[in-house]
Amino acid sequence: MKFIDEFRDPALATELVRRIRATAQQPRVLMEVCGGQTHSLLRHGIDVELQGIVELIHGPGCPVCVTDISAIDLAQQLASLPGVVLASFGDMLRVPASQGSLLTARTAGANVMMVYSPVDAVRHAQRHPEQQVVFFAVGFETTAPATALAVLQAHQLGLENFSLLVSHVRVQPAMEALMQAPDNRVQGFLAAGHVCSITGYDAYDDFAQRYRVPVVVTGFEPVDLLQGILECVTQLESGTAEVRNTYGRSVTRFGNPAAQRVVETVYEIDDRAWRGFGVISAGGYKLRDQYETFDAPRRFGLTRSTETNDSATAQRCRAGEVLSGRLKPCDCPEFGMACTPDSPLGAPMVSSEGACAAWFRYHRGSKL
Amino acid sequence: MCLGVPGKVVEWIDRDPVFGRALVEFGGIRRECHMACVPDAEIGNYVIVHAGIAITRVNEQEAERTLQDFAAIAEGLSEPDEFNSAGTI
Amino acid sequence: MNEPMLWNRNCPIPIAADAERISLAHGEGARLSRRLISEIILPRFAATANRRFADAAIVTTIGCRLAICTDSHTVSPMFFPGGDLGSLSVYGTVNDLAVTGAYPRWLTMSLIIEEGLPIAILERILDSAGHAARECKVTIVAGDTKVVPRGAADGLFINTSGVGEMMDPVPPGPQSILVGDKILVSGPIGRHGIAVMSARESFAFDPAPLSDSGSVIHAVASLRNSVGEHLRTIRDATRGGVSAVLHEWAMECGHTFALTESRIPVTDEVRGACELLGLDPLYVANEGTIIVAVASRFAEIAVTALRHVPGCEQAVIIGEVQSRGISPVTIRRTIGSAQPLDEPSGAPLPRIC
Numbered sequence: 001m002k003f004i005d006e007f008r009d010p011a012l013a014t015e016l017v018r019r020i021r022a023t024a025q026q027p028r029v030l031m032e033v034c035g036g037q038t039h040s041l042l043r044h045g046i047d048v049e050l051q052g053i054v055e056l057i058h059g060p061g062c063p064v065c066v067t068d069i070s071a072i073d074l075a076q077q078l079a080s081l082p083g084v085v086l087a088s089f090g091d092m093l094r095v096p097a098s099q100g101s102l103l104t105a106r107t108a109g110a111n112v113m114m115v116y117s118p119v120d121a122v123r124h125a126q127r128h129p130e131q132q133v134v135f136f137a138v139g140f141e142t143t144a145p146a147t148a149l150a151v152l153q154a155h156q157l158g159l160e161n162f163s164l165l166v167s168h169v170r171v172q173p174a175m176e177a178l179m180q181a182p183d184n185r186v187q188g189f190l191a192a193g194h195v196c197s198i199t200g201y202d203a204y205d206d207f208a209q210r211y212r213v214p215v216v217v218t219g220f221e222p223v224d225l226l227q228g229i230l231e232c233v234t235q236l237e238s239g240t241a242e243v244r245n246t247y248g249r250s251v252t253r254f255g256n257p258a259a260q261r262v263v264e265t266v267y268e269i270d271d272r273a274w275r276g277f278g279v280i281s282a283g284g285y286k287l288r289d290q291y292e293t294f295d296a297p298r299r300f301g302l303t304r305s306t307e308t309n310d311s312a313t314a315q316r317c318r319a320g321e322v323l324s325g326r327l328k329p330c331d332c333p334e335f336g337m338a339c340t341p342d343s344p345l346g347a348p349m350v351s352s353e354g355a356c357a358a359w360f361r362y363h364r365g366s367k368l
Numbered sequence: 369m370c371l372g373v374p375g376k377v378v379e380w381i382d383r384d385p386v387f388g389r390a391l392v393e394f395g396g397i398r399r400e401c402h403m404a405c406v407p408d409a410e411i412g413n414y415v416i417v418h419a420g421i422a423i424t425r426v427n428e429q430e431a432e433r434t435l436q437d438f439a440a441i442a443e444g445l446s447e448p449d450e451f452n453s454a455g456t457i
Numbered sequence: 458m459n460e461p462m463l464w465n466r467n468c469p470i471p472i473a474a475d476a477e478r479i480s481l482a483h484g485e486g487a488r489l490s491r492r493l494i495s496e497i498i499l500p501r502f503a504a505t506a507n508r509r510f511a512d513a514a515i516v517t518t519i520g521c522r523l524a525i526c527t528d529s530h531t532v533s534p535m536f537f538p539g540g541d542l543g544s545l546s547v548y549g550t551v552n553d554l555a556v557t558g559a560y561p562r563w564l565t566m567s568l569i570i571e572e573g574l575p576i577a578i579l580e581r582i583l584d585s586a587g588h589a590a591r592e593c594k595v596t597i598v599a600g601d602t603k604v605v606p607r608g609a610a611d612g613l614f615i616n617t618s619g620v621g622e623m624m625d626p627v628p629p630g631p632q633s634i635l636v637g638d639k640i641l642v643s644g645p646i647g648r649h650g651i652a653v654m655s656a657r658e659s660f661a662f663d664p665a666p667l668s669d670s671g672s673v674i675h676a677v678a679s680l681r682n683s684v685g686e687h688l689r690t691i692r693d694a695t696r697g698g699v700s701a702v703l704h705e706w707a708m709e710c711g712h713t714f715a716l717t718e719s720r721i722p723v724t725d726e727v728r729g730a731c732e733l734l735g736l737d738p739l740y741v742a743n744e745g746t747i748i749v750a751v752a753s754r755f756a757e758i759a760v761t762a763l764r765h766v767p768g769c770e771q772a773v774i775i776g777e778v779q780s781r782g783i784s785p786v787t788i789r790r791t792i793g794s795a796q797p798l799d800e801p802s803g804a805p806l807p808r809i810c
Contacts, residue, residue, distance in 0.1 A: 001394065001732060003374040003414060003426055004732065008790075008791045013792040017792060019441075036810055039810075044790050044796070045790065046792070049793050049794065089809045090807040093806060094806070115658070116807060117402075117421065118419065118420070119402050119420055139370070139810075143370065143418065145404075146419040146421040146423075149386070149421060153387060156386055193370075194372040194418060195370060198423060222790075227434075249426050249427050249428070249434065250424055250426060251424075256405055256424050258404065258405045258407055262404060340802075341803075360799070370810060371809055391663070393729075394733050395725045395728040395730075395732065396666075396728065396729050397663065397733075398662070399662055399663065
């Protein structure tokens with residue numbers, strides 16, 4: 001497939017690995033922010049290839065991993081209301097919350113539907129006026145345009161049976177939180193390519209200067225990732241800390257204004273509780289007042305509990321430390337023991353690009 | 369996060385600013401994708417699709433340039449510094 | 458004659474209003490049951506059914522060993538691009554027999570029908586099953602029908618049991634796999650799972666990806682005839698896909714399976730759908746594609762033989778058996794070292810991340 005296969009070229013990838021080895025004078029610690037990057041790095045064995053040269057910390061950019069338990073609990077509550085269908089991305093279905101996952105809720109009779117796109121959920125609502133369709137809107141800046149567009153469509157169609165449970169998160173505030181942590185180890189960031197397709201990377205200039213940390217906008221194929229890593233390592237070796245874009249085919253400095261308009265029409269920035277991080281200031285989106293009739297909790301008279309109600313199981317999960325790079329998945333006492341993809345204790349073991357699941361899938365017990 | 373897949377726009381179905389849709393080709397299949405965020409994409413252009421929505425157009429010249437840089441690498445004609453021409457605008 | 462319904466005392470329920478759907482009365486052993494069997498089911502297996510759906514069938518063999526298997530079939534939706542529940546219920550059991558080394562001969566078929574199923578749907582499913590049975594030259598020798606109340610089943614479940622005659626040489630099984638053996642597949646992988654998922658979740662792909670649902674009898678026969686005693690084992694890579702089969706084999710033989718991604722055949726449709734949905738074809742189900750372990754020196758002969766079988770033109774070697782490695786199954790993708798290929802865990806779910 002064009003724009004994929006060229007960037008999986010083995011010869012190019014091998015050459016880039018060679019260049020990274022030649023450039024790095026000492027081991028470096030980089031964070032790939034996005035879960036999609038984590039997935040690709042591990043799938044293609046890039047972390048193994050760079051062992052001893054570059055340590056890659058798997059960042060917080062996995063929406064199913066950072067969605068707070070209270071939001072999933074609320075989704076389950078909504079799905080159990082008579083006449084309500086909860087529509088969700090496939091990723092969210094297996095994530096354990098206080099009372100099991102959405103899949104276990106479905107087994108117990110809750111009405112949960114998997115959709116590929118939020119606009120498909122709008123279409124479903126249009127065809128089934130007898131149902132109340134609630135879309136579980138999770139994801140980063142990349143996904144927000146899709147859910148915002150769903151709201152705009154439902155609004156224009158005058159649909160009264162479509163609403164959102166909004167749990168969107170924003171990536172840069174989380175990067176700030178990471179850099180401010182006293183035990184931060186991250187020396188350079190591979191910024192999330194598709195988030196930047198929407199937002200651009202202009203806002204990272206200030207971030208890179210303030211924390212003296214290279215930020216390299218990076219794509220998702222092996223060659224993209226290696227190019228981003230090489231750029232990061234080159235900057236670290238030369239003592240620079242700049243914002244660079246190695247994903248030029250999909251990202252421009254100021255992002256996609258049309259997508260930004262869609263998001264800004266529907267959402268405003270808000271504080272958001274992140275699983276494992278606590279509340280991050282400006283860490284998410286909420287519906288603007290004009291669209292608050294589409295807010296599912298409001299429509300059904302439910303409130304999100306402000307305090308995280310972790311079950312005993314969830315408390316054993318050290319997701320926060322893993323996602324902030326302070327704990328490697330394999331160093332968690334539960335990893336591979338009580339916590340496996342078949343019976344996850346926490347979200348990073350669920351999603352295939354969650355740090356723990358990816359680690360389990362590709363390394364099992366081996367310690368890198 | 370954010371699985372975004374490049375696909376080729378093969379046919380516009382609706383150019384409405386909110387409901388705009390086009391048929392986009394991924395490998396051997398096509399699917400309707402919503403185009404509100406890439407209103408100026410033309411047939412033959414590539415777009416990145418995430419969750420059923422085209423989120424950006426693929427800059428084909430930029431991709432071409434990257435690949436040419438790579439071709440130079442592969443032939444061993446370029447020095448590492450030249451290769452590291454990742455663009456800051 | 459003018460008011461037949463009023464005076465038809467043989468019919469306990471006024472069926473005229475709902476004659477197009479299966480009712481509980483169809484399962485109660487009386488006239489409606491008989492009519493369901495004689496008018497709807499049996500004619501569809503005319504060439505293959507043993508005169509009637511007997512309670513027990515008597516079959517004659519020539520004193521060879523027999524293979525017996527059973528499989529219950531349910532698929533949602535019942536019709537998917539490239540197949541349906543009816544043909545699937547025949548191919549599934551026939552394929553289980555074939556990969557065991559048997560020549561499939563007889564099937565029993567048991568229908569569990571949900572009250573309210575449109576009879577036209579049942580007819581289409583049975584037509585398709587009958588067609589598949591004729592294609593595979595198996596005789597449906599016994600059967601059963603049950604109707605369960607609405608909500609107790611998902612439209613229609615079909616159980617088929619099969620009996621086949623063992624054909625020499627019989628592949629000895631996964632425990633016979635040796636280091637150096639080659640692994641091959643008979644065609645592009647992941648087609649069934651993607652077809653069903655696309656239909657079920659209304660992904661609206663165009664063209665709709667087609668299932669590979671079909672019989673593997675000819676593929677297995679070509680292997681037997683070409684490299685017979687050098688075959689180790691054959692499997693149809695159904696749920697969990699190629700990865701699940703290889704993990705099972707690894708457990709039994711204690712060796713590692715090393716795959717090379719670039720060799721694995723995948724159609725453009727499955728490739729596109731998998732990229733879009735974030736799935737790996739190695740974990741996606743097949744219903745007419747087999748995976749074979751064969752002695753190294755005979756692998757090319759096996760591939761050549763398979764490629765002469767219609768539908769197996771893309772048969773190819775995808776990997777080989779190595780001594781114990783980092784993981785039961787490994788795969789070489791873009792660069793350098795082989796990566797562990799994990800065992801599938803639950804059905805693959807599309808992802809956005």
